[in-house]
Amino acid sequence: MSRIVLITGATSGIGEATARLLAKHNFRLIVCGRREERLSQLVEDIKSQTDVVQLNFDVRDRNAVTEAIGTLPHDWSDIDVLVNNAGNAHGLSPVEEGDLDDWDAMIDINVKGLLYVSKAIIPGMTQRSAGHIINIGSIAGKEVYPNGNVYCASKHAVDAINKGMLLDLNQYGIKVSAINPGLVATEFSLVRFKGDEDRAKTVYEGYQALKAEDIADIIHFAITRPAHVNISDLVVLPTAQASATVVNKKA
Ligand code: NDP
């Protein structure tokens, strides 16, 4: 039987690309996100390739997370791979001008949401002494850049949680992997800049940014290594990017 993969944030960007790629490779998929129409379209597009279930919930709502995952039918409840991908940056401003709602959103989604989903799935993995958790961190979890303050903090937290999971789940034989991308051209900047398309576009101009499909490819690689191989922590940057702030842009 094909492995079951639950992907959070499958309505766009990295999560959606991962779902589309894994469907081609016949993984059974549980795709999650808030935008129901996007999820339904995704399911429509891939259901001829694999079995797929959609779950609509906001990762900030711990009851909704537990309920949604708890209501999975019996033959979908043994989740083999969890891709903790849902997340975004909200705003880009110096700390003294930061917006409290943006700060709440980033901590609640990127950190607490990731924990709520993990808490609902890890017990099944420990009982079966099997499983793989992929945490999508960021170069922002390895470095801090000007105006990135709280987003960087949230991704540093993901880095620490990844390390903690690796240590605590080691005794169960569960694999834990962080994949930390640099600049990926998705809806990420559109969300960060609150729908300002022109500003979002400039982030990816003048160089070849990563595509969501590049990260999907790496997730697929990570989850198809032999049983004795775990990619514990991986940074992946566009060739034009050398650090969080150094990007070789050809104006
Ligand atoms: P997108 O904005 O395209 O995708 C974000 C996904 O997260 C969407 O599917 C969205 O679904 C979901 N999401 C956001 N908030 C919530 C919520 N409250 N509850 C449930 N789902 C939520 O961006 P990316 O694909 O780029 O981002 C995916 C991950 O990659 C994030 O963790 C991001 O931090 C990380 N990352 C991105 C980089 C980049 O440059 N793009 C670089 C490094 C890391 P919906 O809104 O439908 O709920």
Ligand code: 8X3
């Ligand atoms: C997304 C990458 O550099 O825009 O995590 O913060 S960055």
